[in-house]
Amino acid sequence: xxxxxxMHIVDRLSNDxxxxxxxxxxxxxxxxxxxxxxxxxxxxxxxxxTAADTVDEYLRLGESTTRKCLENFVxxxxxxxxxxxxRRPTSADLQRLLDIGEYRGFPGMIGSINCMHWExxxxxxxxxxxxxxxxxxxxxxLEAVASYDLWI
Numbered sequence: 163x164x165x166x167x168x169m170h171i172v173d174r175l176s177n178d179x180x181x182x183x184x185x186x187x188x189x190x191x192x193x194x195x196x197x198x199x200x201x202x203x204x205x206x207x208x209x210x211x212t213a214a215d216t217v218d219e220y221l222r223l224g225e226s227t228t229r230k231c232l233e234n235f236v237x238x239x240x241x242x243x244x245x246x247x248x249r250r251p252t253s254a255d256l257q258r259l260l261d262i263g264e265y266r267g268f269p270g271m272i273g274s275i276n277c278m279h280w281e282x283x284x285x286x287x288x289x290x291x292x293x294x295x296x297x298x299x300x301x302x303x304l305e306a307v308a309s310y311d312l313w314i
Contacts, residue, residue: 163205172201174242181234195223203228204235211284280304 175182176197187194203217207228210216214232215225223231240248251259256272263271285293285300293300 168201168205171239172197175201175235175238178242179234179238181230182238195227199223200231201235203231207232208235211282211286277303277305 176184182197182200184196185194186192199221203221203223206212206217206220207214213225214228217223217228218225259272260270263269279295279301280303282293282300282302290300293302295301
């Protein structure tokens with residue numbers, strides 16, 4: 163994930179979701195966990211598929227705090243960005259993509275999709291059989307959809 167996109171997510175979450183606002187930790191005015199720490203913890207756990215206690219040394223967060231970060235992060239992303247990014251395309255969306263595809267020499271093409279099996283290095287032992295193919299190594303399917311107008 164590039165830095166501007168990450169910072170956009172952090173900014174939106176810290177402005178719109180109470181949990182992500184940095185608060186005063188004690189009566190002396192010492193600040194608590196920052197929005198950056200909370201978002202980084204959630205994204206690291208999601209990206210690497212690790213347990214909540216794996217970010218304790220890197221980000222100085224405990225397991226229960228990391229779990230709360232993850233839960234609030236997922237809910238916040240769904241609430242803030244779900245209507246725009248986690249929805250089925252409308253007829254207008256599809257027509258716009260078809261028109262652009264035709265203009266670029268690809269009539270009838272809505273977008274480009276590619277799937278690949280990506281080795282899951284940190285797959286939990288209990289799940290290895292469920293996510294392994296012929297190679298015996300656990301993989302997840304990485305699916306990418308590309309459109310000219312995706313925000314980068």
